[in-house]
Amino acid sequence: MLGKGRLEREKQTVQKMIKIYCDHHHGQSYESSPKEPLCKQCQELYGYAMERLSRCTFGADKPTCGNCTVHCYKRNRREEIIAVMRYAGPRMIRHHPVLAIQHLIDGRKK
Numbered sequence: 001m002l003g004k005g006r007l008e009r010e011k012q013t014v015q016k017m018i019k020i021y022c023d024h025h026h027g028q029s030y031e032s033s034p035k036e037p038l039c040k041q042c043q044e045l046y047g048y049a050m051e052r053l054s055r056c057t058f059g060a061d062k063p064t065c066g067n068c069t070v071h072c073y074k075r076n077r078r079e080e081i082i083a084v085m086r087y088a089g090p091r092m093i094r095h096h097p098v099l100a101i102q103h104l105i106d107g108r109k110k
């Protein structure tokens, strides 16, 4: 059973992606301040993403949000998170290779 670990991992991945995006678009570089909190806008997006993940109808068997068939995000939130994932996805390989690869594997599950 992958169960809880799976969801926790996705939460971690989303958090790190938003962090990379925020640093590069709204703040300092990731390398110089890995502990800086997110800006207000990204903090809200993060909170929203966590809430959606917790309520996801697929539970532990869910695909990653990028491959999900149920578009549970509100339209504007969805556009925000897609922008974040598009930007941070490739950069995850460099910053967090283990999480990034695991995310890709999870994304392939049906």
Ligand SMILES: [Zn+2]
Pocket (backbone or CB within 6 Å): 021, 022, 023, 025, 026, 027, 038, 039, 040, 041, 042, 043
């Ligand atoms: Zn931000």
